[in-house]
Amino acid sequence: AKGSVVTTPINSEDEAYDAPVSIGTPAQPFNLDFDTGSSDLWVFSSLTPSNERNGQNIYTASRSSTAKQLSGESWKISYGDGSSSSGLVYSDVVTIGGLTAAGQAVEAASRVSQSFTSESATDGLVGLAFSSINTVSPDQQTTFFDTVKPSLASPVFTADLKHQAPGTYNFGFIDKSAFTGSITYTPVDNSQGFWGFTSTGFQVGNNDFQQESITGIADTGTTLLLLPDDVVNAYYSSVNNAQNDQSAGGFTVPCDTSLPDFSFGVGNNGAMITIPGSLMNLGPSGSGNSCFGGLQSSGTIGTNIFGDVALKAAFVVFDSGSQGQPQLGWASK
Numbered sequence: 318a319k320g321s322v323v324t325t326p327i328n329s330e331d332e333a334y335d336a337p338v339s340i341g342t343p344a345q346p347f348n349l350d351f352d353t354g355s356s357d358l359w360v361f362s363s364l365t366p367s368n369e370r371n372g373q374n375i376y377t378a379s380r381s382s383t384a385k386q387l388s389g390e391s392w393k394i395s396y397g398d399g400s401s402s403s404g405l406v407y408s409d410v411v412t413i414g415g416l417t418a419a420g421q422a423v424e425a426a427s428r429v430s431q432s433f434t435s436e437s438a439t440d441g442l443v444g445l446a447f448s449s450i451n452t453v454s455p456d457q458q459t460t461f462f463d464t465v466k467p468s469l470a471s472p473v474f475t476a477d478l479k480h481q482a483p484g485t486y487n488f489g490f491i492d493k494s495a496f497t498g499s500i501t502y503t504p505v506d507n508s509q510g511f512w513g514f515t516s517t518g519f520q521v522g523n524n525d526f527q528q529e530s531i532t533g534i535a536d537t538g539t540t541l542l543l544l545p546d547d548v549v550n551a552y553y554s555s556v557n558n559a560q561n562d563q564s565a566g567g568f569t570v571p572c573d574t575s576l577p578d579f580s581f582g583v584g585n586n587g588a589m590i591t592i593p594g595s596l597m598n599l600g601p602s603g604s605g606n607s608c609f610g611g612l613q614s615s616g617t618i619g620t621n622i623f624g625d626v627a628l629k630a631a632f633v634v635f636d637s638g639s640q641g642q643p644q645l646g647w648a649s650k
């Protein structure tokens with residue numbers, strides 16, 4: 318089987334990307350944030366207090382003839398940005414891009430934190446990291462990808478995110494028309510439950526390539542590219558009037574400045590993914606006439622995060638590997 322679904326930026330800063338998902342019988346429609354940095358499929362629901370809702374679509378299990386509550390099961394998740402949600406668990410039919418997962422764990426929110434409430438465009442998440450970090454307790458559940466994997470023509474999914482334009486998540490196949498050149502594969506360390514890999518280094522504009530192992534995760538659920546301070550300082554020291562503005566929350570640049578490209582190395586054959594300078598500006602920072610940089614410090618997070626700013630420049634293959642060794646494939650587009 319194969320699936321293909323269009324994913325769209327939720328606002329003019331490409332802050333997150335949603336895609337349509339149907340749950341239940343008859344189908345209940347949702348717009349969910351596909352997140353390769355977490356592993357819970359959760360939705361706003363009839364259990365979510367009305368003062369925590371803001372127009373989101375809600376899942377009502379009692380209206381689905383195929384919903385079954387998983388008795389005694391619950392979930393509770395916290396994200397790196399401080400947001401959180403929790404609730405009860407059902408199994409139900411979940412359809413994404415023509416692909417149907419019967420008996421998929423659907424985590425119904427009985428509470429959500431403020432940032433989810435205020436993001437009216439998003440009805441919840443589809444976690445696409447590894448099932449080893451799914452939060453359902455006492456019986457951990459599988460992600461949508463793991464649930465449908467046995468039925469897929471190939472055990473892969475791909476992300477093709479775009480700047481201010483619809484992109485695509487495909488399941489079970491690689492669309493050769495979606496990228497240029499070849500795909501460079503690199504091994505994944507999933508010991509922490511993420512799509513972890515090591516980039517071979519970086520390059521600012523047309524400067525020399527700086528060889529430096531940068532270990533991080535490919536995370537569609539994070540907006541920014543979060544890298545070590547030496548990389549971030551090297552980039553912004555090449556931008557006139559860039560400043561690390563704590564009131565803005567990081568590095569800002571003059572909005573009218575053309576920015577250098579930023580490239581990062583992948584694989585052991587010298588391949589690089591180049592983010593055009595235009596994608597390194599995320600728009601008004603909220604203070605002065607400065608704009609917020611797409612590259613920021615990973616600081617004290619403990620891992621580097623190749624979020625949407627980086628992924629937007631690539632066609633990315635999340636390959637769980639038929640022999641158990643997962644890998645990431647990177648291609649330009």
Ligand SMILES: N#Cc1c(N)n[nH]c1N1CCCC1
Pocket residue numbers: 350352354355396397398399400442536537538539
């Ligand atoms: N913080 C954070 C984060 C992450 N690293 N991946 N996905 C995240 N979120 C999904 C919805 C809210 C935050």
